[in-house]
Amino acid sequence: MKFLIPSTLFLGLSALSALASDLPPGVVSARLLPGWVDQAGNRMSAIELQLEPGWKTYWRQPGDSGFPPSFDWQGSTNLESVTLHWPAPEAIWSGDELTLGYHDRLVLPFTASPQMAEAGSELQLAMDFGVCEKICVPAHVVMRADQPDVRPDPQILTALKRVPVPSDVVPGCHMTPIEDGLRLVVELPQSNVDVAAMEVIGQPDIWVSTPALHSGTQGTSATVELVPPSASPFDLDTEDLLITLIDDAGAIEMQGCSTAG
Incomplete structure (x- = not known):
């Protein structure tokens, strides 16, 4: 599902703190973690959403009334495919209504496979998703990743351990x-x-x-x-x-x- 937003928010990692006031309601920061390149030449990275205390965002199958997120990688270069590795969600109750999602912070790992293994990839993601406190609103961010690190990121490894x-x-x-x-x-x-x-x-x-x-x-x-x-x-x-x-x-x-x- 796509949400139509009147303006697009473009975020480079170095600009996140400076543009924090322009982020969607409830979102403190949104970025692609640099990650690393594995032995097969794939980029291991993650989407990180930091939310205001008490806010939540949804899992891939959010339940009866949640916003299913959508991901557009068309701004990337040398990218063949992306596989998301969803950590197990929380059960979030609002009265008698159950939704599945994450409170406060989400680290969503993914594997980005390049078209040409010998060439580097530039990752750009346009993401539509829902965020909720007392009411739920659609949100839209565009993120770019810095160059990968040499070593695996412990944050990403921890999130991978929570995948079903x-x-x-x-x-x-x-x-x-x-x-x-x-x-x-x-x-x-x-x-x-x-x-x-x-x-x-x-x-x-x-x-x-x-x-x-x-x-x-x-x-x-x-x-x-x-x-x-x-x-x-x-x-x-x-x-x-x-x-x-x-x-x-x-x-x-x-x-x-x-x-x-």
């Missing part, structure tokens, strides 16, 4: 059509789940509700509704479903669910 661990488990599931899409029930492989999230890989235009967790004698299940742009029942390839489970011990991710049985 992939799991080979393929849980069972069943789905039924509803008026504007599908209802999907997934039988979770563990009972001690604090928060669950689901999304459809490569199809961000499919709205997915915040999972409702139900515990019973047969275990714990998570129920979501999926609504495509057509607002009608559709064929879902369950192999494209990404399920994230979060508890006190950390987070895991499972891809796909099985409708057999």
